[in-house]
Amino acid sequence: MTPTLNGPPAPPADTRCDRIDRLRAALNRALRGKPGVVEYVLAGLLARGHLLLEDLPGLGKTTLAKAVAAAVGGTFARVQCTPDLLPGDITGFSVFNQKTREFEFQPGPVFAEVLLADEVNRTTPRTQSALLEAMAERQATVDNVRHPLAPTFFVIATQNPVEHHGTYPLPEAQLDRFALKLSVGYPDRADELDLLAGAIGDVSDARAGAPVLAPGDLADLQGRVARVAVQPNVRAYLVDLGRATRAHAGVTLGLSPRGLLIWQRVAQAWAFLKGRPFVTPDDVQEVARPVLGVRLGLAPDAARFVLDQILAGVPVPV
Structure with missing residues (x-):
């Protein structure tokens, strides 16, 4: 490895390696015509940050989140945020087992490696705050017991910038947990034509492909970024x-x-x-x-x- 003037060693020569290229290609296949957005998504993922996507419905936010999970080989969970959503619906809760006579923890969607919190501003501040500990410390505390999350835990939250009736704006403390705020935007005409052509004969509604990273690859890449x-x-x-x-x-x-x-x-x-x-x-x-x-x-x-x-x-x- 080449020494630097700053002290810490530089990453090996494969900084721009095949793994990054495969990851970039997979996300560009899922989110067509938005290479700039994909690049920022990759930056947030590799920086171990979280993303806030503020955009209109139907522009590919859910597709993008599923594609990220599939590409890195991680588990995916989606939470549709509504006013009646409770913190336990995100973190999980304890259930009494009649056979063992003990409480057993049932993990919530926050224990996935990629979590999509859809329309996060539609749920109450109490439930929004359930994400704070998970996003900042990668752990969830339920019944005074701390449960670690995946080291590569990644949140993509969405909110609609137009409809504000019945919403709860995110407080500054929670906004500061997100690394980046992005807008996908409408695709170009040519990309919409390709999208329609590709949908003919396809009964599935998912464009998330096979994993392009092996287990441990994402954590390794994140470690290289930190150096x-x-x-x-x-x-x-x-x-x-x-x-x-x-x-x-x-x-x-x-x-x-x-x-x-x-x-x-x-x-x-x-x-x-x-x-x-x-x-x-x-x-x-x-x-x-x-x-x-x-x-x-x-x-x-x-x-x-x-x-x-x-x-x-x-x-x-x-």
């Missing part, structure tokens, strides 16, 4: 950008230290996807909008304007 070097001047650039969000007049809640850590991890993942063992200022800027868009509490148009000002106002290290 991508971040030089001191790039770290200083990140800190200056974070402090600029706190000083900007258009931002009511600036970036937290946890948000900075997430930003750095996603930038490491982005560099890894581009085949480099170190992070550049360009990597930091490339992931700025989806990382900051989920935690600055701004409307999409306002967020784009404010982030452009912040990125333009902080000197880029040479």
